[in-house]
Amino acid sequence: MGDEQPGGIHIVAATRDGRTEYWAAATIRANAVDAVRQQIAPGWTLALTERRLTPEKVAELKMRPNSVRQLGVML
DSSP states (O other): OGGGSTTOOEEEEEEETTEEEEEEEOSOGGGHHHHHHTTSOTTOEEEEOOOOOOHHHHHHHTOOTTOEEEEEEEO
């Protein structure tokens, strides 16, 4: 049931041309990929990850419900 709480933050990986960006989506799990898709340019492949943020990182991000934010890039 924890995945259905609107305050959950889920990590989505966006990949294109050998580059991966990680995005945080403060949505229910089922909506995380679509929420990121609305914020990113076309042509990226998106996948929900099993990565978790520490409580400290969640607090630091100060995300509002239903918001999306880029976390970082991995080449």
